[in-house]
Amino acid sequence: MSPTTAFDSPEALTEALAAENYVIDPEFAVVVHLATALERPLLLEGPAGVGKTELASSLAAASGRRLVRLQCYEGLDDGRALYxxxxxxxxxxxxxxxxxxxxxxxxxxxxxxxxxxxxxxxxxxxxxHFLSTRPLLEAVLSPDPVVLLVDEVDRTEESMEALLLEVLAEQQVTVPEIGTFTARSIPWVVLTSNDTRELSPALKRRCLHFAVGFPTPERETEIVSRRAPQVAPEVVTDVVELAHLLRGFPLRKSPSISEVIDAARAAAVLGLRSAGELEKVRPALLSALLKYGSDRELAVRRLDDDEPGPGIVPTAGSDRPDTAASTTAGAFGAGRAASTGSRAAADRNRRGGRR
Incomplete structure (x- = not known):
């Protein structure tokens, strides 16, 4: 594919991303296809670890474009973003x-x-000649089309969003001492947000928007199998089921897809080859899936009260208080459904116990 052209259809986009081992939902593929065809910025919002940044990287590889990345952080100024x-x-x-x-x-x-x-x-x-270009100006000055990733834009101050508006709306950057640089090639722009703060309406108005959630177990199994082909399919299924179970708990940070891939690889290193063996290495896998001590304690407490087997449904019986729920974990897609289902199951068990 020429780096100057968009994909012919959402199906063509899906196939191109699959060649880069990125598995995309049909609805998501349609939105990404529209963003590339219309040359509109694409804003992806959702919990950390659901593949937002990876989408930009895979899109660049699939389209033959160079990836230009602006990693946002608190205190980012125009000297680091523009020039x-x-x-x-x-x-x-x-x-x-x-x-x-x-x-x-x-x-x-x-x-x-x-x-x-x-x-x-x-x-x-x-x-x-004397300009040291930073990512935004670099994308505008590039003679060849690029994919511009503005990662974790919600971590910056609102003043930084104003700097982005000229690039997003006009594909240009103004340098007061010289003048205005108009894009020499139109970049595909992907912005990501972990929902740590509300973005301004002016920024959102200039973008297509998609809320990215955790994938279904079936789709996540496909993702993990592609990224960790050395792991037995049965083991991948068990690890994915464990991750979805954990996302139903009120954790500070739910397991990301990359952490599930790490856990699957760890299971293979530990010698797991078939279904039903996950229980004996579960403590080690929790080290790959959970990154807070309070989350691990909560998970161990909940899992120890569960029925044995890979497909575990949490039960009542713990008398210790749980940690506060994450503001983003389980807020989208399957994470929310799993959380709701887990709480409902626990409530039914408690009611049954009182009877």
Whole structure:
């Protein structure tokens, strides 16, 4: 595929991403296809670890475009996002001009005359040659089409969103000392947000939007099998079921897809080859799936009260208080359904116990 063209259809996009081992839902594929065809920025919101960043990387690989990434963080400013002046190069340029300036000013008798003569000359200090480009300007100046990833945009201050608007709406960047640079090729822009804060309506208005949630067990099994082909299918199924069970608990951080892949690989390293063996290595797998001590304690408590077997349904019986629920975990898709189903099952068991 030429890097200057969009995909012919959502199905073609799905096949191209599958070749990069990225499994995409049909509805999601339609939105990504529209973003590339219409050359509109795509804003992906959802919990961490559901494949938002990976989508941009896979899209770049599938389309033959270079990936340009702006990693957002608190305190990010225009010098890190847009451009900076290379003062070292400018200083060298001034030193080379020093002798010429002496020749230019020869014959002047007053400071005012010398200053007036200098102002008529272009010293060339503020040109594109002396710009140190950062991701936003780099994407605009690139002669070849790129995929611009603005990752975790919700981690920046709202003032940074204003800098993005010119790039998103006009595909251009203004440098006051030089002027406006218009995109030499239209970048495909992907913005990601983990929902840590509400983004401004002005930013959202300029983007297509999609809420990305955790995949269904069937689709996640396919994803893990592609990324960890050395793991037995039965073991992959058990690890995925364990991850979906954990996402139904009120954790500070639910297991991401990449952590499920790590857990599947760990299971293979530990010698698991068939279904039903997960119980004996579960403590080790929890180290790959859970990253907070409180989450691990909660999971161990809940799982120890469960029925044996890979497909576990949590039961009542713990008298210790649970940790506070994450603000994002289980907020989308299957995570929410699993959480609701787990709480409902626990409530039914408790009611049955009181009878």
């Amino acid at each position: 900076e002046w290379d003062y070292g190069k400018q200083l060298m340029h001034v030193q080379m001009l020093r002798d010429r300036i002496g020749e230019l000013l020869s014959g002047t008798t007053t400071m005012a005359e010398a200053s007036a003569r200098l102002q008529t000359e272009d010293t060339g200090l503020y040109t594109e």
